[in-house]
Amino acid sequence: MSGYSVIVHVNDNDRFPVAAGNIGNLIKDLAPEQPRVELVINGTAVSVFQDAAALRQMRDLHAQGVMIVACRNSLQMMCSGKPDCPFAEDKLPSFVTVVSAGVTEIIRKQRDGYAYIKP
Amino acid sequence: MSGYSVIVHVNDNDRFPVAAGNIGNLIKDLAPEQPRVELVINGTAVSVFQDAAALRQMRDLHAQGVMIVACRNSLQMMCSGKPDCPFAEDKLPSFVTVVSAGVTEIIRKQRDGYAYIKP
Amino acid sequence: MSGYSVIVHVNDNDRFPVAAGNIGNLIKDLAPEQPRVELVINGTAVSVFQDAAALRQMRDLHAQGVMIVACRNSLQMMCSGKPDCPFAEDKLPSFVTVVSAGVTEIIRKQRDGYAYIKP
Numbered sequence: 001m002s003g004y005s006v007i008v009h010v011n012d013n014d015r016f017p018v019a020a021g022n023i024g025n026l027i028k029d030l031a032p033e034q035p036r037v038e039l040v041i042n043g044t045a046v047s048v049f050q051d052a053a054a055l056r057q058m059r060d061l062h063a064q065g066v067m068i069v070a071c072r073n074s075l076q077m078m079c080s081g082k083p084d085c086p087f088a089e090d091k092l093p094s095f096v097t098v099v100s101a102g103v104t105e106i107i108r109k110q111r112d113g114y115a116y117i118k119p
Numbered sequence: 120m121s122g123y124s125v126i127v128h129v130n131d132n133d134r135f136p137v138a139a140g141n142i143g144n145l146i147k148d149l150a151p152e153q154p155r156v157e158l159v160i161n162g163t164a165v166s167v168f169q170d171a172a173a174l175r176q177m178r179d180l181h182a183q184g185v186m187i188v189a190c191r192n193s194l195q196m197m198c199s200g201k202p203d204c205p206f207a208e209d210k211l212p213s214f215v216t217v218v219s220a221g222v223t224e225i226i227r228k229q230r231d232g233y234a235y236i237k238p
Numbered sequence: 239m240s241g242y243s244v245i246v247h248v249n250d251n252d253r254f255p256v257a258a259g260n261i262g263n264l265i266k267d268l269a270p271e272q273p274r275v276e277l278v279i280n281g282t283a284v285s286v287f288q289d290a291a292a293l294r295q296m297r298d299l300h301a302q303g304v305m306i307v308a309c310r311n312s313l314q315m316m317c318s319g320k321p322d323c324p325f326a327e328d329k330l331p332s333f334v335t336v337v338s339a340g341v342t343e344i345i346r347k348q349r350d351g352y353a354y355i356k357p
Contacts, residue, residue, distance in 0.1 A: 004342070004345050004346070004349070005345075006341075006345045009237075011137065011238060018249065021281075022280075022281075022341045023341075025311045025341060026339060026342055026345070028339075029311075029338050029339035029342045030342060035345070042141075043137055043140075043141075043238070073144045100148050101144045101145060101147075103125075103141045103142075103236060104123070104145055104148045104149060106234065106236055107123050107125045107145070107154070107236070108123070110234035110235070111123070111232075111234060115344065115345040115348035115349060115354070116234070116235055116236075116348070116354055117344055117345070118237045118247075118356045119249060119281070128355070128356075130256065130357060162256055162259075162260075162357070192263045192267075219267050220263050220264060220266075222244075222261075222263060222264045222355060223242070223264055223267045223268060225353065225355055226242050226243075226244045226264070226273070226353040227242070229353035229354070230242070230353060235354055235355075237356045
């Protein structure tokens, strides 16, 4: 696979800002070349989808071509017992792609030649 | 290499439960296909081998085909000066594979096509 | 690519000692074979370049063939507003290689066959 392709993995809310900054720097550094970037959010970090500032950053990254991926297992685990869970799958913005398991997605993409970064 | 192969790296006790959960989700998500999964435990995280609940989880993962690997360097470092170290190499359950250096194992397997995940 | 090649990624000061220990163990474990090792330091971790003990460890690793890489984006971000920033790019020891973006370097090297480890 030619060009730059990377999975950026976030499983802890506290690391989301670092990940977003890393992706922004990467895109600036490579411009005008467009890297393939996929931000995979799983584990307890899926609660970041209730954070308005984080959602704005994700929307902006998505507008620059970044794929934003959430793990369904994690959404269900973290929303379990919360009737109006603010980050339930059906409340996520349309720019978020939900996969059955974040870990499977991370392995599949590395197999396809993507690099892996854990910010 | 066909199929799914992954090294899951734990070097901090606190992340063991996340790693175990990730591996469980991966196996469920891919069933009936069986991924090759190797859990490499090094650094201060080798003290997790004295935790009965963690050992039960490892035994269960091993029964599902997961290779459980401990770093000898780390075991020796963490047991240094402890005459009855509860996680000395000769006290580890037989399902644990001890390698001379966890980092070497992680590199070797990535070179062989395994993906890498740091939970 | 034959032999052992690895990017070791540090973006948090607290993890520098673990990374340095991992690299030392790797070199000892593989001797006399010489692995290609690149330690990439970005994010807030670039402040480690003001720590005399860390610099000594880096100098020693560099003498053993390890490439020490700092992210220019991070140096500028962390030195912003500090007139005499002790880890400004022009104050770094000559054994440090500065790249425009640490994340780009990490992706490029994985694309070239390097493994990735996040200590």
